[in-house]
Amino acid sequence: MDVVVWSRIQFAMTAAYHWLFVPLTLGLAVVMAVMETLYVVKKDEFWKKAAQFWIKIFAINFAVGIATGIILEFEFGTNWSNYSWFVGDMFGAPLAIEGILAFFMEATFFAVMFFGWNKVSPKFHLASTWLTGIGATISAAFWEVITNPVAVSKFCHSVTSGWVTGGIFVVGVSAWYLLKKRHVEFAKKSMLIGAIVGLVGSGAVMLSGDASGVHAAEFQPMKLAAAEGLRDGGNGAAFTIVPGIQVPHMLSLLATHDWNGYVPGINDILNGYTDNDGNVIPSVEEKMYMGRTALDALAVYRTTDDPALKAEAKALLEANVQYMGYGHLSRPEDVVPPVGIVFWAFRLMIGLGMLIALVLLLCLYALWKDKLGKWNWLLWAAIICIPLVYICGQSGWVVAEVGRQPWTIQGLLPVNVAISSLSAGAVKTTFFLFLGIFALFLAIEIRIMIRAIGKGPDVEPQNS
Amino acid sequence: MSRLVSFFASLYRDGFRNMTWGKPLVWLILLKLIILFGILRVFFFKPAMRGLSDEEKSEKVGAALTQPHNTDTLNLLTD
Numbered sequence: 001m002d003v004v005v006w007s008r009i010q011f012a013m014t015a016a017y018h019w020l021f022v023p024l025t026l027g028l029a030v031v032m033a034v035m036e037t038l039y040v041v042k043k044d045e046f047w048k049k050a051a052q053f054w055i056k057i058f059a060i061n062f063a064v065g066i067a068t069g070i071i072l073e074f075e076f077g078t079n080w081s082n083y084s085w086f087v088g089d090m091f092g093a094p095l096a097i098e099g100i101l102a103f104f105m106e107a108t109f110f111a112v113m114f115f116g117w118n119k120v121s122p123k124f125h126l127a128s129t130w131l132t133g134i135g136a137t138i139s140a141a142f143w144e145v146i147t148n149p150v151a152v153s154k155f156c157h158s159v160t161s162g163w164v165t166g167g168i169f170v171v172g173v174s175a176w177y178l179l180k181k182r183h184v185e186f187a188k189k190s191m192l193i194g195a196i197v198g199l200v201g202s203g204a205v206m207l208s209g210d211a212s213g214v215h216a217a218e219f220q221p222m223k224l225a226a227a228e229g230l231r232d233g234g235n236g237a238a239f240t241i242v243p244g245i246q247v248p249h250m251l252s253l254l255a256t257h258d259w260n261g262y263v264p265g266i267n268d269i270l271n272g273y274t275d276n277d278g279n280v281i282p283s284v285e286e287k288m289y290m291g292r293t294a295l296d297a298l299a300v301y302r303t304t305d306d307p308a309l310k311a312e313a314k315a316l317l318e319a320n321v322q323y324m325g326y327g328h329l330s331r332p333e334d335v336v337p338p339v340g341i342v343f344w345a346f347r348l349m350i351g352l353g354m355l356i357a358l359v360l361l362l363c364l365y366a367l368w369k370d371k372l373g374k375w376n377w378l379l380w381a382a383i384i385c386i387p388l389v390y391i392c393g394q395s396g397w398v399v400a401e402v403g404r405q406p407w408t409i410q411g412l413l414p415v416n417v418a419i420s421s422l423s424a425g426a427v428k429t430t431f432f433l434f435l436g437i438f439a440l441f442l443a444i445e446i447r448i449m450i451r452a453i454g455k456g457p458d459v460e461p462q463n464s
Numbered sequence: 465m466s467r468l469v470s471f472f473a474s475l476y477r478d479g480f481r482n483m484t485w486g487k488p489l490v491w492l493i494l495l496k497l498i499i500l501f502g503i504l505r506v507f508f509f510k511p512a513m514r515g516l517s518d519e520e521k522s523e524k525v526g527a528a529l530t531q532p533h534n535t536d537t538l539n540l541l542t543d
Contacts, residue, residue, distance in 0.1 A: 056485075063489035067500055074509035081512035085525045111472060114486075115479030299530040324529075417528060420512035430508045437499060444492060452485070 004416050006427040007079040010434065012401065014071050016394055017438045021065025022136075023393055026159055027166010028058040029133030030197050031190075033126075040126045050186055052117070053457035054170065055129070059114060060452060062136075064445035071434070079427060083408045083418035105135030150219060153211035154400070160204035161393055167198020168356050168385045171363055173453055175382035178372055186457050191382075192367055195360045202357040210254065216403075217255035217263065220410060222335060223403035224255060225266045226342040233265035233273075242347065266339070270332050282323075284332035287411075291327025294320035325412040334414075337405040345398035352392035356385050 001009075032054040039047035073095070076084045112120055112128035120128070137159055171194040177187035216224045225233065228240055228251055236259065239250030252261040256276055264273045264281075272283035282290070297316035304310050317324075329335065359381050366372045372379065404410065408418040480490065513521050 059486065060489060063493050066493055067496060070500060071504070074505060077511035077513075078509045079512075082525050082528050085513065085521055108472065111475050111479065115475050119475060295530055298526070302526050302530065421528075422512070426508075430504070433504075433508070441492070441496065448488065 001424065003422050003424040003427055004419050006424050006431060007075070007419055007422070008415060010079070010427055010431045011072070011075055013431065013438070014068070014075060014434065015397065015401070017434075017442075018065070018068040018072065019393060019397060020390065020442070021061055021068060023158075023162035023165035023389075024061045024169055025058065025065060025136045026133075026162025027164065027169065027197065027201070028054055028061065029129075029136050029166070030163055031166050031170050031193055032058055033130045033133050034193055034197065035190075036126050036129050040122050046185075046189070049457055050190060051129070053186075054190070055113060056452055057173075057449065060445065060449050062110075064441055064448075079420055079422060080408070080418050081420040083413060086409060086413055086418070101135075101138060105131055105138070109135065150212075150215045153208050153215055157205060157208035157212055157396075160201045160208060161396065163201025164198050164205060164353070164356060165201075165389045165393060167194045167196075167201055167360060168382070168389045170194030171198060171360060172383045172386040175363075175379035176453070177456070179376065179379050179383075183456050188367060188372070191363055191372075195363045195367070198360040199357065199364070202353065202360065205353065213254050214257065220404055221264050222266065222269050222337065223342070223399075225264060225269060226337045226339045226403050227346040227399055228263075229339055229343040230263065230265040231267055233263045233268045235262050236260045237263040266336055269335070284326065284329075284335050287323040287326040288329055288332065290320040290323040291325060291329070293327075294324040295327040298324075322411060325407065325409070325414050325417070328414050328417050329406075334406055337403050342399055342403045345395040345402070349392055349395035349399060352388050352395070356389055356392065359385050 032051050035047050035051035035054060038044065039051055109128040109131040112125060113132050116125055116128065171191050174187040174191035174194060177183045178191075213224065216227075224230075228237075229243070230237065230240075230251070235252065236249045237251040237255075238246040238248045239254065240246050249259050251263055253259055255261065255263050258276070262273075262276050264275070269281075270284050272281055272286065274280050294317050297313040297320070301310055301313040301317060304313065326335075359378070362375075362378055363372075363382060366375050366378055406414040406416070408415055483490070513524065516524065
């Protein structure tokens with residue numbers, strides 16, 4: 001395998017590892033903040049103890065997850081230097097702002113939240129808990145999302161999927177206490193808050209996922225076609241639940257918000273098509289020709305001293321620049337991502353997401369009807385949902401990142417050009433180094449967390 | 465301002481002193497930061513364009529953009 005493949009594998013592993021910690025941080029931040037709000041509003045010590053327990057779990061996850069995102073930034077500079085230079089003006093400053101703002105917010109308010117129970121007023125402590133959560137949320141994405149509608153829906157999708165993770169985690173841990181008949185009152189009330197946070201997250205994930213689908217149809221139609229395994233598109237396209245089972249018109253409705261909207265398939269994108277606004281989209285072969293024209297013009301522009309020739313090259317480059325990345329491809333099929341992986345990862349994400357939402361809903365119903373004592377199967381289902389929610393989140397990233405291959409920047413920069421000049425051996429070494437370090441830290445986290453959960457909610461305020 | 469700084473300093477100082485179960489987490493964070501910034505960053509993740517001026521960076525990326533690239537592994541897993 002060459003340096004491009006090893007760098008992709010390394011980046012995928014680092015990002016996947018990072019995303020083991022981020023969603024739980026985001027979700028638990030909401031759960032503990034809600035509980036502490038209940039403590040401040042109701043002046044009930046129970047909610048203080050409950051919030052303290054979940055803050056402890058939050059702290060363990062936070063400690064092991066902290067700085068795992070930094071490794072991605074290392075990789076941008078070392079492995080993906082051409083990409084970083086290309087987008088540096090866009091993500092350099094926002095990244096710095098995100099790092100400084102989120103770090104100082106977290107460092108300041110995390111200290112108050114963690115150490116300040118007896119040193120500041122309950123309201124100040126509550127504000128610190130909420131601000132720690134907001135700081136963690138800012139850390140989850142770069143600030144450019146504010147100005148980019150596609151990134152806004154992605155950001156919301158990622159953050160609210162964290163609420164689902166945090167919600168089902170709390171519900172699952174509470175279910176374990178109920179099965180063991182320990183901390184029953186704490187477990188029931190925690191389950192209630194966890195289920196509500198998780199269900200609100202599920203609803204928001206669906207809404208933001210719908211927006212992401214519409215954006216994918218507009219800006220990354222190949223990703224949508226791959227996720228649907230849609231070889232030949234058309235008007236009133238059907239949504240495939242699993243191969244052989246389809247819902248007529250549903251894909252058109254989801255992708256274009258029009259019952260009969262046109263959705264291009266893989267072959268349409270390869271051969272060219274007319275979109276819903278009447279724009280003629282060229283075939284990939286035509287785009288490759290225009291891309292090569294742009295690259296040739298760039299080469300002339302960079303080397304010539306003749307002003308007339310330079311001006312001509314510049315005009316040619318500007319006319320074809322939107323397809324420049326296609327000039328690096330050697331065959332049209334290079335723009336097709338691995339369809340099988342994207343197709344099944346999409347179904348896994350949606351299927352598990354719906355299953356988790358159902359379990360959360362059933363937990364709320366069982367709490368309301370006081371059936372939890374009789375429904376052990378539901379308690380087990382809630383526990384099993386803890387690993388499932390991680391598989392669900394990782395599947396979502398597989399859809400997003402594998403589905404956009406071969407591009408690091410859509411249409412402009414394929415992965416084989418975004419890479420730095422490195423040896424595959426160097427990347428392979430750091431890959432295995434990471435694998436070892438990551439596995440060790442993950443094992444430590446799981447051990448500390450299981451011990452903390454096993455001990456249960458008996459956190460003393462002054463004994464953190 | 466100085467009162468605020470001393471408040472946070474004492475918050476951290478007293479907090480760390482009175483820690484029980486949190487202590488291994490602090491050691492874990494320190495160990496991780498040492499590995500990240502003291503070993504990985506220094507020996508394995510040197511920025512590819514460190515030390516180059518903006519013009520040199522532009523030249524390097526421009527050259528990379530206009531030279532032919534291997535496309536054999538673009539979509540290694542494509543079915």
